[in-house]
Amino acid sequence: MMLEVRGIDTFHGETQALFGVSLSVGAGEVLALLGANGAGKTTLIRSVLGLTRPRRGEIRFRDKVITTWETHDIARAGVGWVPDDRRLCPTLTVAKNLALGTKATAYRSWSVAEVTEVFTALKYLMARDAETLSGGEMQMVAIGRALLGSPGLVLFDEPSQGLAPKIVSDVMAVIRRLKAEGIASVVVEQNADVALSVADRAVILSRGHVVWQGDARELAADHALKQSLLGGLQ
């Protein structure tokens, strides 16, 4: 198993955001993590990354308990992150932003040439400061940076948010390519149909609780189930 989250309770101050949440992601598996605003999706990602630590429960990555590891050690173990707000260094060039994310792990390394092969537009943007990029271009840099970090698992937080349909489909193609190479992904999405189009399995959170988990295709095909679980979110 690539990632196993077992019964975590995570708080922001005194406010509990996750209640006994458990989920798992196998090698090369794509998990869609769905739910309304405030359901706890980002908190789950932050818990895995050691940014907001769970008070109870356990997180394992490749059978190692990482619950109390430092964030940089979790990254070095092969957990990649594409944050919803991209988190680029605004006054550094695209090339420097990509270089900052580059590291070796136990997983396959990516070259800048491979990243620009995936996102061809990046080739012509290398010398531009990150703050001058469009939202879609920033997202490509954020994903490229995650790939250059040689991940075995990538946590995508709202990858389609604010992007044109063409870029959304490029991003989903990257997730499929990662899968073909055995790299697992967790895809947090407000847009359920986009995430379900690439996912093997889905987990739905509601107010910090897992309320459904199962086969992504089954959920995608069952309009009534989607409606009852996700309401207007599809």
Ligand SMILES: Nc1ncnc2c1ncn2[C@@H]1O[C@H](COP(=O)(O)OP(=O)(O)OP(=O)(O)O)[C@@H](O)[C@H]1O
């Ligand atoms: N820094 C914080 N301080 C206090 N409460 C927080 C903080 N971050 C999140 N929360 C609360 O924790 C709960 C879960 O939030 P979280 O951001 O994980 O949800 P989400 O599913 O990612 O939502 P969204 O789709 O809106 O990003 C919400 O009730 C939110 O208000």
